[in-house]
Amino acid sequence: NAGVTQTPKFQVLKTGQSMTLQCAQDMNHEYMSWYRQDPGMGLRLIHYSVGAGITDQGEVPNGYNVSRSTTEDFPLRLLSAAPSQTSVYFCASSYSSGGIGGTEAFFGQGTRLTVV
């Protein structure tokens, strides 16, 4: 059971380039999310999805795009990379909380992105 798999682990981009961070989960989770981690700021939500075909913006969505064509995959696209997007990116998945909130999230290993 692989859990949540992210690729690549490391990436260096030039300003203005675009790229896609891949995320796949094999636990049949409805919820998937992308976070960015910056020092002293915890994890901030970029985009999330509550099921295939449904996505929505999180706290810091600008400059990022997502799609959810299957339950398993939730790629994150950087449209035109900027130095401010230098960060560590985490994908997470969980079962629907069902309004109770008791299900924990499972995280990928992260992608360390540097934009120069």
Added chain:
Amino acid sequence: AQSVAQPEDQVNVAEGNPLTVKCTYSVSGNPYLFWYVQYPNRGLQFLLKYITGDNLVKGSYGFEAEFNKSQTSFHLKKPSALVSDSALYFCAVRDIAGDYGQNFVFGPGTRLSVLP
């Protein structure tokens, strides 16, 4: 909006001593609280959660957390620290009534260093 505070950026403790990592929260409804640990260059790993019931919650690796509703706190504890516990710890609340589809709100993190 929900929020999570971790008042200490860094906690240092000697191996064998008890440790406490503090967390306070602000929620509008029932709190669904989680602790995660992040080892260097790894994703976040789930430690424990409070949903309902006993205020003392036991989790992985000998950790426990005490839920205190009157103080809106959810402090992480361990009776005897190990050097291998050194890591970054995140407190989180699942935001059932928030703006982002029942996603998690994370604190800024506390770096725990256990000294041999």
